Amino acid sequence: MPINNPLQGKIINLRLVSTEDAEFILSLRKNPLLNQHISSTEISVEEQKNWLRAYKSREELGQEVYFIVENKAHHPVGTVRIYKIDPGKNECTWGSFILNENRPENSSAEVISLSAGFVFDELKLQKIKLDVRRENSKAIHIYEKYGFKRVAEDDLDYYYEMKRESQC
Numbered sequence: 001m002p003i004n005n006p007l008q009g010k011i012i013n014l015r016l017v018s019t020e021d022a023e024f025i026l027s028l029r030k031n032p033l034l035n036q037h038i039s040s041t042e043i044s045v046e047e048q049k050n051w052l053r054a055y056k057s058r059e060e061l062g063q064e065v066y067f068i069v070e071n072k073a074h075h076p077v078g079t080v081r082i083y084k085i086d087p088g089k090n091e092c093t094w095g096s097f098i099l100n101e102n103r104p105e106n107s108s109a110e111v112i113s114l115s116a117g118f119v120f121d122e123l124k125l126q127k128i129k130l131d132v133r134r135e136n137s138k139a140i141h142i143y144e145k146y147g148f149k150r151v152a153e154d155d156l157d158y159y160y161e162m163k164r165e166s167q168c
């Protein structure tokens, strides 16, 4: 799948991950200020690199797209991932959304608009799905503000969708 890399926003870019990003990704996933509502991890940098190598095959096959969020000076400030890309069902799942303390102000709005635009305009899919822990009130606020609609819930999570026509 040919991907315009990076996707350019006004304050951040989304660029495809490489195995060299393993340490940065782990710095996010192991940060106690950021991992309260995501599954934490004990893996090593080498294990993360191996995961990224396997991911790159999925990227080649058009199954998954993992972006590093970087500021305009090209310093990484976060991640976002589009996975379970299913052209048959016209949908994908959106996740691994993490921004660290160096993010420019209002990054989350641009991460959502760039990545949703990529899903709808480049991948030509109709629907983005995501799930979020019920207690992650900040992420929920952001998802609802930028166009995701709650469609289901269980004891642990809320489930959201954004359809092509409702994109902000």
Ligand SMILES: CC(C)(COP(=O)(O)OP(=O)(O)OC[C@H]1O[C@@H](n2cnc3c(N)ncnc32)[C@H](O)[C@@H]1OP(=O)(O)O)[C@@H](O)C(=O)NCCC(=O)NCCS
Pocket: 033, 034, 035, 037, 038, 097, 098, 099, 100, 103, 106, 107, 108, 109, 131, 132, 133, 136, 137, 138, 139, 141, 142, 145
């Ligand atoms: C979720 C995350 C990416 C959001 O990015 P961010 O840059 O911190 O968010 P922003 O500064 O853009 O948004 C802050 C907004 O949330 C609101 N907010 C802050 N804390 C909040 C809270 N506890 N409850 C509800 N809303 C809250 C702010 O008022 C602001 O709203 P506004 O834009 O309407 O004024 C970031 O906090 C993060 O990485 N969290 C850890 C990982 C995570 O939980 N990811 C989501 C997994 S589903």
